[in-house]
Amino acid sequence: MHDDICSRSFLEFSSRITSPIVNAVPYPHVNIHNVFNDRFLRECLAELKDQLTANFKETDLFKVYQTTDLANLQDCVPRARVTVPHLFRLRQYLYSEAFRDFIVQATGCGSLDGAVDCSCNIYTAGCHLLCHDDVIGTRRISYIIYLSEPDEVWTGTDGGQLELYPIGPDGKNPTDSPVVSMMPEWNSMVLFEVLPGHSFHAVREVSSITKTRVSISGWFHAKQIKQAEKRYGAPSTLQQLQAAGDIYYPPYTSVSIAARSSRQIAEHELSSFLHKWVKPEYLIHENIIRIREHFQNEGSIQLHDFLLPSIADSLREKLKREDSRNRRKCGQYDYACGHGWSVKGPPHIRRYLSYQPDSARTNRNDVGDRLEEVLINVTSTVGFQNWLSAVTGFHCTHAFSEIRRFRAGLDYTLAHSDIFKDSQIDVDLCFTSGPSQWLSGDLGGYQCFTSTEATDGAADVYSGDIAENESLRSIAPTFNSLTLVKVDKGITNFVKFISTHAKGSRWDITSRFVVAKST
Numbered sequence: 001m002h003d004d005i006c007s008r009s010f011l012e013f014s015s016r017i018t019s020p021i022v023n024a025v026p027y028p029h030v031n032i033h034n035v036f037n038d039r040f041l042r043e044c045l046a047e048l049k050d051q052l053t054a055n056f057k058e059t060d061l062f063k064v065y066q067t068t069d070l071a072n073l074q075d076c077v078p079r080a081r082v083t084v085p086h087l088f089r090l091r092q093y094l095y096s097e098a099f100r101d102f103i104v105q106a107t108g109c110g111s112l113d114g115a116v117d118c119s120c121n122i123y124t125a126g127c128h129l130l131c132h133d134d135v136i137g138t139r140r141i142s143y144i145i146y147l148s149e150p151d152e153v154w155t156g157t158d159g160g161q162l163e164l165y166p167i168g169p170d171g172k173n174p175t176d177s178p179v180v181s182m183m184p185e186w187n188s189m190v191l192f193e194v195l196p197g198h199s200f201h202a203v204r205e206v207s208s209i210t211k212t213r214v215s216i217s218g219w220f221h222a223k224q225i226k227q228a229e230k231r232y233g234a235p236s237t238l239q240q241l242q243a244a245g246d247i248y249y250p251p252y253t254s255v256s257i258a259a260r261s262s263r264q265i266a267e268h269e270l271s272s273f274l275h276k277w278v279k280p281e282y283l284i285h286e287n288i289i290r291i292r293e294h295f296q297n298e299g300s301i302q303l304h305d306f307l308l309p310s311i312a313d314s315l316r317e318k319l320k321r322e323d324s325r326n327r328r329k330c331g332q333y334d335y336a337c338g339h340g341w342s343v344k345g346p347p348h349i350r351r352y353l354s355y356q357p358d359s360a361r362t363n364r365n366d367v368g369d370r371l372e373e374v375l376i377n378v379t380s381t382v383g384f385q386n387w388l389s390a391v392t393g394f395h396c397t398h399a400f401s402e403i404r405r406f407r408a409g410l411d412y413t414l415a416h417s418d419i420f421k422d423s424q425i426d427v428d429l430c431f432t433s434g435p436s437q438w439l440s441g442d443l444g445g446y447q448c449f450t451s452t453e454a455t456d457g458a459a460d461v462y463s464g465d466i467a468e469n470e471s472l473r474s475i476a477p478t479f480n481s482l483t484l485v486k487v488d489k490g491i492t493n494f495v496k497f498i499s500t501h502a503k504g505s506r507w508d509i510t511s512r513f514v515v516a517k518s519t
Contacts, residue, residue: 005093007187010035017106026166027199028107029192031182035145036090041187043086045147045214051077051084054122060415060448060494062129064121070216071116090216091116094143103220107193109140111223118143118218123160126442126499127213129203130412131165131174131347139194140222147214150186158208159500160184164192165200165347173346174200177333184213194219200348205409207500274383277307277374283387291391299486300473306429306482307374315370316479319431322367323504331409331500339365341405350413352495355403371403371431371509379429379511388425388513392484396425396513404508406445409500415450415492423515426485426493431507432477439476444496445506447483449473452490477506486515 006014013032021030053076054065070091073080081088093099100112117139134142144162148154163178181204182190192199206213274283281287282303295301305312322336329335337343340357344350355368378384379401388396406412428447432438438445450473475483487493498506 005037005040005089007034007037009033014102014106017102019108021106022108026164026179027193027195029164029180029190030106031188031190033185033188035189036187038150038187040086040090041147042150044090044216045150047084047087048120048147048214052087052120054120060130060412060496061132063127063497064123064129065127066122067120069116070118070120070218091118094118094218095220100220103141103143103191107141107191109193109220109222112140112220113138113223115221116218117221118216120214120216123203123206123213125206125209126501128205128497130414130497131200131202131351133197133199133348134194134201134219135196135199138221139219141220142192142194142199142217143220144190144215144217146184146186146188147216148184148186149211149214152211154183154185154211154213156183158206158211159204160206160208160211160213161204162190163202163204165202167198167200168346172197174348176343176345176347176351178202184215202347205497205500207409273381274378274387277311277378279305279308282306288387288390292393295392295484295486300475301484302475302478303482303484304478305480307378307480311374312431312480315374315431316433318367318370319507320433320504323433330407333410335407335410336405339363340368341365344404348414352411352413353405353407355405368403371507374429375401375403375509379427379509385513388427388484392425392486394423394425394486395516397516399424399512399514401509401511404506404510406495406498406506408498408502408505410498411495411506412444412497413493413495415448415494416452421489423486423488425513425515426483426487427511427513428475428483428485429509429511430477430481430483431479431509433479433504435476435478437503438478441474441476441496443499443502445477445498445502446496447473447475447477447493448496449485449487449491449493452492477508 010032022028024030048067052067054067056065057063068076070087073084073088073091077083095114095116097114100114103109104112148160154160161181161183163182164180165174165178167173168175178201192201203213282291291301291303307315326335333343336353340355340363341353342356344352344354355365355371357364357368357372380398385396385398426449432445437443473485475485485493495506
């Protein structure tokens with residue numbers, strides 16, 4: 001070990017390792033403090049700030065600034081040995097035979113090769129990394145070295161914690177919330193074993209607007225197949241890291257329908273009961289034709305002010321009060337659970353609240369009941385099904401509907417969690433207030449559709465290279481808007497993680513309608 005790089009306490013710690021650290025919960029990991037010489041690590045941080053360029057990357061899974069792989073220092077930084085000497089030495093030391101021997105002894109992970117696989121990740125306010133297991137190729141040990149500002153104390157309210165998830169009672173999926181949370185403390189280093197389907201972890205969103213979470217992280221790779229793969233299953237490409245690329249916001253066309261005629265679609269085609277809920281302008285025959293023309297040309301449409309004002313205004317007030325309730329607990333994983341609302345997971349696929357009350361009139365919620373009324377009387381009716389068939393030009397059959405709440409700082413869905421197998425119409429009736437705060441996309445909450453073909457291929461660093469894709473649709477949440485999107489085989493969608501800085505939740509009723517095949 002290099003005395004001028006490592007701290008004395010770390011050298012003493014490493015010399016005392018006599019058996020692997022395998023009994024940690026929820027899977028083998030260790031958090032080591034005061035690892036490096038403080039002056040040396042400060043020089044590394046200064047070089048990161050002054051000499052390296054970090055690129056913004058965002059997908060369904062993460063939002064982060066990341067430098068190039070440090071294995072390519074010589075290609076990215078002119079005269080790297082002179083310009084960034086401390087970073088160069090740190091990289092050489094981490095992947096030296098001596099340090100690899102310490103990793104093997106500490107973790108019992110088996111033989112490691114010398115491949116350099118690391119980069120610098122910078123998390124500013126709003127940045128995050130959602131639940132995943134790190135499994136790609138021959139990765140065996142993940143490590144994170146924290147270089148967050150050395151003279152500032154990082155607290156729980158700042159966010160940025162590394163969270164470890166256990167496997168739930170089903171023996172297959174991670175639980176809805178983590179059991180270990182580690183602060184990104186200066187000069188600490190976390191090691192954990194990469195175990196297929198077990199090493200689930202996440203980085204909590206950074207909520208501080210004044211502090212920056214800085215780390216050097218990477219992987220040590222196995223030389224050969226290890227017993228853990230036989231125990232947990234062979235590693236496969238992590239689908240969450242085959243994400244949708246940089247989020248692109250194409251101009252989204254909305255149609256404002258004005259009443260031009262009192263003539264409406266025939267009663268046998270459209271239930272008159274919809275008139276008690278939907279604005280009459282959307283039920284007029286001429287306007288239905290206009291909507292259908294737009295939908296068939298564009299493949300999607302967003303209709304504003306869909307429900308009658310009296311219904312929408314009452315619902316807006318109820319949602320506002322619900323978002324304001326127990327705000328002191330906002331950010332806790334059980335926030336707003338109960339009374340019919342339960343977490344829909346698992347978190348490596350999705351996390352949000354779904355309203356599924358019992359059949360009795362107990363353990364229910366006023367807001368959930370009101371949204372359920374809309375579902376029962378609008379989106380799941382035969383009348384709506386007929387109306388949808390009329391405005392899309394396809395024969396549509398209702399498949400399912402769900403009432404959802406996406407809480408700030410907690411909830412999302414990921415791409416690949418739901419890949420369409422056939423043609424369907426995705427219907428989203430959204431009730432998210434404050435449209436202006438969502439338009440930039442900075443707070444998340446938007447719904448995004450993309451082709452899975454654009455996400456093929458593994459990446460050893462976070463991928464975010466797709467700037468524009470013709471198949472992509474990105475739709476900001478808007479109160480009392482109905483969005484219709486035609487989706488075909490091989491399309492996936494997600495709702496982007498809601499930032500803790502959002503002033504409220506994303507509320508919606510999502511539905512799917514199967515499109516009948518042509519004969």
